[in-house]
Amino acid sequence: MANCIYHKGKEKYPNLFLPIRIGNIRLKNRIIGAPTSPSMITAEGHFTPEMIAYLEEKAIGGVSVVTYGEAIVHSATGKSHNKQLQLDSFGVKQGMAQAARSIHNAGAYANIQLSHGGKYGGLASVGGDHNCCDVAYGPSHEMTPMGEVQEMPKELIMEIVESYKTGAKLCKDCGFDMVQVHAAHGWIFSQFLSPVLNSRTDEFGGSLENRARFLLMVLDAVREGVGPKFPIEIRLSGDDLTDIGLGLEDCIRVAQMVDDKVDLFNISCGNHEDPDVFCRTHPSAFYPRGVNVYLAAEIKKHVKTPVACVGSLNDPAQMEEIIAEGQADIVEIGRALLADPYLPKKALEGNADDITPCLRCYECFGETAKSETVKCTVNPTMGQQLQEKYPRRTPERKKKVLIAGGGPAGMQAAITAAARGHEVILAEKSEKLGGNLHPAGAPYFKKDIIDFCNVLINRVEKAGVKVVLNTEVTEDYIKEVSPDALFVAVGSNELRPPIKGIDLPHVIMAVDAELHPEKLGKKVAIMGGGLVGSEAAVSFNHEGKKCTIIEMKGVIAEEVNSFYRGGLMVEVEKSADIYVNTKVKEIVPEGVLCERNGEEFIIAADSVVCALGFRAPYDKVDALCSLVDEYYIIGDCKNVGQIYHAINSAYYAAQLI
Ligand SMILES: Cc1cc2nc3c(=O)[nH]c(=O)nc-3n(C[C@H](O)[C@H](O)[C@H](O)COP(=O)(O)O)c2cc1C
Ligand code: SF4
Structure with missing residues (x-):
């Protein structure tokens, strides 16, 4: 028998880890990294080293395909966000080739999404603060609160079709193994497909067949650009969920029209630019996980090409069920891979209980819009992949580390310090670990926080940390333990201002x-x-x-x-x-x-x-710090903040000892 490594996950999730052929490539599992395009892009529209490291880590984490999102094919008219990869920008190839190589070297296929923002090229889009292109071209003339949209002339349509072909070929030349045509989320093809936005009277308007013509021409052009068998994926809506877009029935018809032209469907929904449905396109915690899978399942009934689903999938058991039940052939995951790029590997190796869950808090989107970087509330190294490549200074000696406070910051510091080889004591004054994660996770839509808390507790246990509950760290306790280093993670106190009547029983x-x-x-x-x-x-x-x-x-x-x-x-x-x-x-x-x-x-x-x-209890913090030579203040008692600040401050402080 061949020498094979036995992976527990293959037994538990047999369908999820079943290879599948898409065009001329063989995916090692059914998990694809959904397209993401955080803003780590140069002003010229090229990949930065940070972006390459970000993409590479997803491949290291075990997905079969890493997809970069929204590479703009025609940047004079189609740039929908401030900073995007521009396939027609001089010098773009080097970073792309490097990204593809890094992804390959880490064991995955490299995929790239071809996109054009349509009218949002010339209008400020959500998360963008200026109009990226001089003129906004949509299917038809339109006056919007953000500005005027011009009807796209036919010559421009033909030029854009050509740019898809050139762009797709360029991606292939740079080493990408697959391309994805973005035909959802409100961008150019959603606009042309819309019976409301598209009021053209030429061959690109009117019937659904006419409104789909541009998309079909683009798919043919992309095929010409990449040649036969090269996998072409299409991201299509299963339902635009708006009154200007397509419903499920029409989406099925569009899927049938393109069925012969693509190798994989990815069925998403909603509209990036409509705040009411943004939280369905990127499902919020108010929806059950996998809320959009039914759309992929419906489309799958009507096409012969494999279908991928997407939307708040985080649990390998649910992914397995989706594939086993035939609802989709592949799952695509976006935020779950920001929260934990190693999700596929952990599932494969039987460590699913160590997967850091995405909290669906949208801080990743917020950060990329705000600072042109990316971060994640629960993953301190997200966006820091390049910096993480520098070797860390090894500890000079094993230290006795006392951590005061078992909330998220205290737990994260304990896990990191223990991983660095220190002897760690985690003292918590209440009867359980978790601190403010418990009230924060109490609402019915915040269960993700409780899951995250349990992952941390589990890691604390596995790290060999000595946990001491019902113990407040006091001067006497510090004297008794005599630590080499102290982490102060005592959290914050609720404000109770002296309003008249505040002491009333209700x-x-x-x-x-x-x-x-x-x-x-x-x-x-x-x-x-x-x-x-x-x-x-x-x-x-x-x-x-x-x-x-x-x-x-x-x-x-x-x-x-x-x-x-x-x-x-x-x-x-x-x-x-x-x-x-x-x-x-x-x-x-x-x-x-x-x-x-x-x-x-x-x-x-x-x-x-x-x-x-x-409010942070600064007096208490100062008193504790005065008792030791080496101390670190982390979490809410440093600055009252969100879970991100607790985890981030703890992780990096604990790397210093
Ligand atoms: C930071 C970030 C950037 C994204 N960029 C793109 C993009 O460029 N193109 C796209 O089609 N979707 C993009 N998405 C959406 C994802 O591909 C995915 O459809 C969506 O997040 C829902 O899946 P999830 O719940 O697994 O995250 C992005 C998502 C995130 C979190
Ligand atoms: S920042 Fe929030 S929404 Fe984004 S991946 Fe992390 S936990 Fe999920």
Whole structure:
């Protein structure tokens, strides 16, 4: 018998790890890295070394194919975001060839998505802050709030068709093994396919066949560019979910039209540019995982070409089920690979319980729009792949490390310090590890956070960390343990301002309320409309409470990235009455006395939740730090922040010892 390595995952997920042929390539498993295009691109539209390292790590993690997203074929008209790979930019090839080689060398195939933003080339798109091209060309003339759209002349259509051919050939020449034509998410082909946006009277408008003509011509041109058998994937919508787009029936018809021209379908949905459906295209935590798989399953019934599904898939068991049941032939995963690029490898090796789950918090999108880099809340090395290649300084000696506080920062520091060979004691004053992850994960739509907490707890255990519960780190305790280094990770305290009536029995702090919603009456007034207060309203309303949010500022959930906020606001507005620009004057037995525009009124409530923020306990931190020579302050007690700050500060501080 051949010498073969036995992988537990193949037994557990036999269909997921079954090879499949797509065109002239043989995929080693059914997991493809979905197209992603964070902004690590030069101003000329070339890959940066950071981007290459980002793509390479996905290949190392075990996907069969790594897909780079949105390479623009015609940058004079089609650049939809500030920084994108431009296939027609002089000098673009070197980085592309290097990326393809890095992906190959790490054991995966390299795929690249060919795209054109259509009218968004000349209009500012979501996450972009300027119009990238001089003129916005769409299928038809249109006046939009962002500017005027010109009908795309026929000569330009033909030029763009040609640019797909040239672009596809260039990708092949640079070593890519596959191309994906992007025909979804609101970009050029969604616009031409739309019966509303496309009102042309020539051969590119009118019937669905005519509206699909441009796409079909492009697929033929791409085939000409890459030659026979070279795999062409198409990203198609299963349902645009908007009143300007196609529904499932029409999407099936389009799929049938292109069935002979492609080697793989990837069925997505929604529209990148419509905030109401962005959270379905990139499903939010308000939807069950795999919410869009049914669309791939429907399309699959009507085509002969293999079909991939996509959308918030994170669990190999669910992926296995999808393939075993014939809902799709392949799963594509986007954010799950940012949260944990090693997901496929961990599944294959039987370590699925160590997969870091994506929290669907959209910080990755937020960061790429904000700073032209990428980061992930739960993965401190995301976006740091290049820096991570430098060898780390090995510890001079094994140290005794005491970590005060078993929240996310404390746990992450313990895991990292133990991995560096230190003796680690993790002391937590409560009866369990997790800290504020428990209240944060209490709402019904935040289960991902509890899963993440459990992954960390599991890692702490496996790392051989000595966990001491029900133990507050005090001066005496530090003297007793006598550590070489101390990590202060004591978290933050909820703000309880001296508002008149704050000590009334129906006032409850937000953390307590999240953990014990049974303590709340029927009518709940939430003081503070930040992220905590807003999410609490959705959560309590789900428990049957009537909620009111009282916020002093003009907007609620202001601090959260706009991508998450879009999905959240839909839920908050359904769940609560919202009073902005409203001051709490006093808490009274029948509710909260408020003032807005000089007018006083009472918001009736049985329970008043105090969600007015958190403060780091600086005095306590200073006192602990004064007792040792080597200390590190991490997480909320350094600066009150989000889970990202806790994990990131802990991971990198622990690398220093
Ligand atoms: C940072 C980031 C960048 C993305 N860029 C692209 C892109 O360039 N083209 C595209 O079609 N989809 C893009 N997507 C969407 C993903 O391909 C995927 O369809 C979507 O995130 C839903 O899958 P998921 O829930 O597994 O992340 C991007 C997603 C992320 C997280
Ligand atoms: S930043 Fe949030 S949404 Fe993005 S991959 Fe990480 S956990 Fe998922």
